[in-house]
Every structure is written in structure tokens, then in C-alpha cells.
Amino acid sequence: MLTLIAILVDGLIYSSYLFMVAVGLTVIFGVMKILNVTHGSFYAFGAYMSATLVGIYYQTDLPEFGGFLAIFGAALVVGLFFGVVLERGLLRFLYHRDEHTIVLATFAMFLVLEDVLLMIWGTDPYYATEPMGLLGFIDYEALSYDLYRLSFIALAIVVGLGLWLGLTRTKWGKILLAVIFDREISQAMGINVTVVFLVTFVIGSILGALGGAYIAPTISVSPGIGVEVIVLAFAVVVIGGMGSIPGAMIGSLLVGISRAAAVHKFPEIELFVIYAIMAAVLAFRPEGLFAPAQARKI
Amino acid sequence: MRHIDKTVVGLTIAFLALLFADFFMAEWMRFIGLQSLARGTVALGLLVLWRTGLVSFGHALYFGFGAYAAAMLTLLGYHDAFFLVFAGTLIAGLLAFLLGFLLRRYRAIFFALLNMAFSMILYGVIVKTEALGSTDGFSVLAPTFLGYAPEGEAVQTTLFLFTLVFTYLITLGVHLYLKTTLGGMSMAVRENEIRVEYLGYSAEKVIHFKYVLSGLVAGFGGAIMALAIGQVDPDSMANWTVSGEFVFITILSGIGNVAATFVGALVFELIRTYAFEYAPQFWQFILGGSLLAIIMFLPDGIWSVLSRLRKAEKAPSP
Numbered sequence: 001m002l003t004l005i006a007i008l009v010d011g012l013i014y015s016s017y018l019f020m021v022a023v024g025l026t027v028i029f030g031v032m033k034i035l036n037v038t039h040g041s042f043y044a045f046g047a048y049m050s051a052t053l054v055g056i057y058y059q060t061d062l063p064e065f066g067g068f069l070a071i072f073g074a075a076l077v078v079g080l081f082f083g084v085v086l087e088r089g090l091l092r093f094l095y096h097r098d099e100h101t102i103v104l105a106t107f108a109m110f111l112v113l114e115d116v117l118l119m120i121w122g123t124d125p126y127y128a129t130e131p132m133g134l135l136g137f138i139d140y141e142a143l144s145y146d147l148y149r150l151s152f153i154a155l156a157i158v159v160g161l162g163l164w165l166g167l168t169r170t171k172w173g174k175i176l177l178a179v180i181f182d183r184e185i186s187q188a189m190g191i192n193v194t195v196v197f198l199v200t201f202v203i204g205s206i207l208g209a210l211g212g213a214y215i216a217p218t219i220s221v222s223p224g225i226g227v228e229v230i231v232l233a234f235a236v237v238v239i240g241g242m243g244s245i246p247g248a249m250i251g252s253l254l255v256g257i258s259r260a261a262a263v264h265k266f267p268e269i270e271l272f273v274i275y276a277i278m279a280a281v282l283a284f285r286p287e288g289l290f291a292p293a294q295a296r297k298i
Numbered sequence: 299m300r301h302i303d304k305t306v307v308g309l310t311i312a313f314l315a316l317l318f319a320d321f322f323m324a325e326w327m328r329f330i331g332l333q334s335l336a337r338g339t340v341a342l343g344l345l346v347l348w349r350t351g352l353v354s355f356g357h358a359l360y361f362g363f364g365a366y367a368a369a370m371l372t373l374l375g376y377h378d379a380f381f382l383v384f385a386g387t388l389i390a391g392l393l394a395f396l397l398g399f400l401l402r403r404y405r406a407i408f409f410a411l412l413n414m415a416f417s418m419i420l421y422g423v424i425v426k427t428e429a430l431g432s433t434d435g436f437s438v439l440a441p442t443f444l445g446y447a448p449e450g451e452a453v454q455t456t457l458f459l460f461t462l463v464f465t466y467l468i469t470l471g472v473h474l475y476l477k478t479t480l481g482g483m484s485m486a487v488r489e490n491e492i493r494v495e496y497l498g499y500s501a502e503k504v505i506h507f508k509y510v511l512s513g514l515v516a517g518f519g520g521a522i523m524a525l526a527i528g529q530v531d532p533d534s535m536a537n538w539t540v541s542g543e544f545v546f547i548t549i550l551s552g553i554g555n556v557a558a559t560f561v562g563a564l565v566f567e568l569i570r571t572y573a574f575e576y577a578p579q580f581w582q583f584i585l586g587g588s589l590l591a592i593i594m595f596l597p598d599g600i601w602s603v604l605s606r607l608r609k610a611e612k613a614p615s616p
Contacts, residue, residue, distance in 0.1 A: 035407060093594065099407055100353040104549055105593050107542050111586030118579060231418055231538055238411050272422025278415040282408065283400055 015256025016156035022236035024207030030243025037106040040230030041113035046209030050074035050216040054128035075213040079206025087201040125222035247290030332526040338563030340519040341547040343512030351488030356413030360390040362536030364517030365524040379441035386521025394513020435531025552599020
């Protein structure tokens with residue numbers, strides 16, 4: 001029983017983390033049809049920036065809980081900067097090229113940014129654990145959880161709900177849906193697709209950076225974290241259906257809870273249970289669990 | 299009049315020149331050459347797929363499978379290069395044949411990602427298997443060649459000869475295959491699959507065949523790589539970044555000609571080696587930067603420089 005609870009709670013925490021990372025990727029794919037490998041760099045830069053800012057913040061005498069501001073600030077700075085620079089400086093020249101080329105261009109950018117990261121922060125790991133200590137722990141029988149990790153779940157719910165409400169309840173959301181449905185017609189109707197793309201990409205980047213920034217206090221921020229996370233995010237997004245926000249949620253729940261179960265019960269298969277699920281889902285529903293079917297072109 | 303195939307002539311000349319050069323090459327050149335041949339062969343398989351409109355982000359699966367199959371056979375006491383490479387190629391081809399039944403139903407980004415998923419499963423299995431050295435991998439002893447057991451530098455010289463002969467045969471085979479009706483179907487499937495079906499061909503079978511072919515050559519490349527480096531490890535054999543590098547080579551070379559893949563592989567290897575040698579902190583930066591430059595300014599790969607020059611020559615002077 002206790003194991004079951006542990007699996008569920010660990011699974012939920014991990015799912016929320018996955019959702020945070022994957023949702024930005026799926027937003028960008030949904031609107032722009034770009035599979036953005038650079039997302040891994042946004043995540044890594046977010047984590048490093050957050051670790052740095054949190055470190056600086058706690059050297060001052062400002063109120064302790066302001067450390068969270070440093071985390072969100074880091075995500076905002078990284079996302080805004082890279083989002084704007086990449087979309088305006090690179091991607092907009094590639095929109096007319098085929099999708100594989102764009103994926104490869106983002107892969108190239110990812111390689112470049114990996115080294116930029118090393119140039120700025122070097123190879124030493126960074127730790128910024130102060131915000132974690134702030135929230136304290138909660139005990140349940142033999143289990144002990146720190147509230148910071150549990151707050152992932154809250155953050156994921158807030159982000160998910162916010163995106164969903166923004167998409168379905170605001171004018172901006174309607175415009176976005178129109179662009180997703182038909183880029184050319186919406187342009188003809190007077191929607192400024194260039195701006196829509198830029199804003200979408202920046203939002204996606206900020207979300208990616210936020211995933212990294214928020215996880216930073218719980219991990220040792222070291223080189224290579226971007227490589228790992230990008231395949232994870234891909235797996236989640238592919239399982240849920242590319243471009244679908246509810247899909248990203250279901251995908252991360254599926255992957256998160258299965259991985260937690262694997263960690264507790266069969267630790268030796270932990271690493272590939274994720275990809276096995278991805279392969280299985282793709283085998284039966286190649287477009288993912290939540291993506292709408294598309295008509296074949298004749 | 300008999301038509302002379304320029305590619306066949308060019309390949310043969312390059313083959314003979316390299317065969318001759320093998321005896322004079324410096325060791326580091328031979329090492330780069332071996333790696334380029336191994337990677338180039340994998341890219342050859344990707345070229346065949348790419349002509350069909352399919353890009354795989356997971357061919358490290360077959361590369362790694364071939365490499366590990368060959369390496370594991372050395373653990374069992376087999377050391378003959380012919381046997382090891384043949385087995386690595388075949389076993390990767392068999393895997394491609396089996397997965398092909400599933401993968402041939404997918405197109406575009408789904409094909410790319412499903413391949414990646416399978417390759418990451420292999421990666422996960424290798425990393426979690428202590429007997430295979432986990433993330434460190436294990437080393438592979440120098441191979442023998444039909445009873446001939448070279449020592450010292452002669453190992454690499456013989457391996458280079460061996461690789462060169464087989465790569466030449468494979469490349470020629472692929473080139474000739476692309477000229478057959480089945481090979482020509484590639485473009486047709488890419489352009490309009492449904493019309494191909496109405497003409498009475500099975501697009502899925504065409505794709506399946508090409509997929510097995512690409513798996514075979516990727517397994518060959520992997521087995522050669524394992525013998526050339528004398529070491530197998532998951533991060534340089536089976537991780538998704540390795541698949542990315544293969545696609546990189548294909549972009550670099552363009553899909554115009556089979557010979558281009560080896561030029562592309564050589565350029566890739568040179569960029570990588572020199573970037574790593576002179577700027578170890580920046581080698582990914584340089585690699586990524588050159589890839590971006592190619593994508594932006596040479597969308598059809600370096601081979602297109604040649605055809606551009608040829609066109610410029612032919613154009614009448616004003």
C-alpha cells in the first residue's frame with residue numbers, strides 16, 4: 001500500500017515535471033509545426049540562470065521567499081531572449097523549407113548553444129538549494145516528501161489551466177486556433193501571422209526555460225542536462241499527440257507514473273520504459289493519443 | 299552506343315587511388331578515412347530513405363546494433379573481420395526487416411520519431427546492462443583476416459583495405475540499385491504515394507525494402523566502426539545525437555549522388571577532428587555552426603557546388 005502511494009506521489013511529481021518541460025514543445029509544434037530541438041537548450045539555460053540568480057539573491061538581505069521571484073525571473077529572461085533571437089534570427093528564414101530541415105537546423109542550434117552554455121558557466125555543477133529548504137517537509141508514515149517537489153504539481157496545474165483558458169477563452173486563443181487551422185486563410189483575414197508565430201515561440205521558450213528554472217533547486221545543474229530532457233519531452237509530446245495540450249498532460253501522466261512504478265518495482269527497466277511506451281503508442285496510434293486525424297493528400 | 303556511367307567510373311578511380319594511397323597514408327589519415335567510410339556507409343542508407351521522402355532520426359539503432367553485435371562476438375572468441383562485419387551487417391538488417399513491418403506504415407515526422415524511440419530503447423538496454431560495460435562500453439580486440447593476424451600498424455592498414463573493398467562494392471551496389479525500377483520508385487513514392495499504388499506498386503513494400511537496405515548498411519558501418527576504434531560505448535554508438543550526426547552528413551552531402559555521402563562524411567569527420575583538436579571547448583559550436591551554414595547557404599549539400607560550377611561552365615558567355 002505504502003509503495004502504491006509512493007509510486008503515485010512520485011509519479012505525479014515526475015509527471016508534473018515532464019508536463020512543464022513538454023508543454024512548451026507542444027505549443028510550438030501545434031502552432032508552427034516545428035519540432036524544436038533547441039527546447040533542450042532553453043531548459044538548460046533556464047536551469048543555469050535560475051541557479052545563478054538564486055545564488056545571487058540569497059547573498060542579499062532581501063526576504064527569503066523572494067527566491068521564487070529569482071526563479072521565475074530567470075525563466076522569463078532566458079525565454080524572452082532566446083525566443084526572440086532564435087525566431088527572428090534563424091527560424092523565420094526557414095519556414096518555407098521542409099520539416100526535417102527545420103528540425104536539423106534546431107539540432108544545429110542546440111549543438112551551438114551547448115557550447116555557449118559551457119563558455120558562460122563552465123563545467124562545474126551549480127547548486128541552488130535554498131528555495132527547497134524554505135518550504136519544509138511533509139511526513140506520511142515512512143514516506144517523507146519535501147514540499148518544493150510537491151509544488152511542481154501545483155505549478156503544472158496552474159500552467160496547464162492557464163494555457164487551456166488562454167486558448168479557449170480569450171481572443172488571442174481564438175486567433176491562435178485560426179492560425180493552427182489554416183495559416184494562409186487567417187493571414188488573408190488580416191491576422192498578423194508573423195507576430196503570432198513570434199509570440200508563440202517566445203511563450204514556448206519561456207515554458208521550456210521555466211521547466212529548467214523550477215527544477216534547478218532540486219538537482220545539481222551540470223552540463224548535459226539538456227540532452228536528456230529533450231528526448232523525454234519528445235517522448236511525452238509524441239505519446240500525447242503533437243500539438244495537443246491535453247495530450248501533453250495525459251502523455252506526461254502516463255510516462256511519469258509508469259516510470260515511478262518502474263523505479264520502485266523494476267529499477268533495471270527504468271530508462272527504457274519511457275521509450276517502450278512511446279513505441280507502443282506510436283505503433284497503435286501513430287498520430288498520438290490526442291491529435292486529430294488528418295486527411296490523406298491525393 | 300554504350301553509355302558510360304560517370305559515377306561508376308569516378309567511384310572506381312577513387313577506390314583505386316585510395317587502395318594505392320593506403321600504403322603511404324599517415325596513421326591519423328587512415329583513422330579519419332576509416333571513420334568516414336563507416337559513417338558514409340550509414341549515410342548511404344539514409345540517402346536511399348531520403349529519396350523516398352523519409353528521414354530517420356534513429357539510425358544509431360542499426361549502427362549501434364551492428365557495432366555491439368560485432369563487439370559481442372569478439373567476446374565469444376570470434377575474431378575474423380569477415381565474420382564479424384558480415385554478422386553485424388546481417389543482424390542489423392534482420393532487425394530492420396522486423397521493425398520494417400511496423401515502420402513502413404509511417405511517414406514524415408512520425409517515421410523519424412518512431413525510429414528515434416526504438417534507438418533510445420536500445421540505448422536504454424545497453425546503459426542498463428552491466429555485462430556490456432554500461433555507459434563505459436568495452437574494448438574490442440584487433441581482428442584477424444581469414445587467418446592472417448596483422449600486428450601494430452598493419453592492423454589498421456589491413457582493416458582499411460578490407461573496409462575500402464566492401465564499401466566500394468556496397469556503394470556501387472546501391473548506385474546500380476537506385477537506377478533500377480524499384481530504386482526509381484523512391485522519387486515516385488515521395489512525390490505521390492497514392493498514385494504509385496494505383497500504378498500497381500506497393501508503396502509500403504518499396505519502403506520496407508529500402509528500410510532493410512538502410513539497416514544493413516548501417517549495421518556494416520557500425521561493425522566497421524567498432525573494429526576501427528577498438529571500443530564500443532553507448533554514447534558514441536547508440537545515443538540520439540549519433541543519429542543526428544548521420545542526418546547531418548546526409549544534409550551535408552545532399553542526396554544527388556552516392557559518392558557525395560563519402561565526401562560529406564569526410565568533411566564531417568575533418569570538421570569534427572580538427573574542431574576537437576584545436577578548440578575542444580567549442581567543437582559542438584563549430585559543428586553546429588557549419589551545419590547551420592550548410593542549411594542556410596547550400597540547401598542541396600556540398601555536391602550542389604559541383605553541379606552549380608558545371609552549369610556556370612555550360613552557360614553561354616555573353
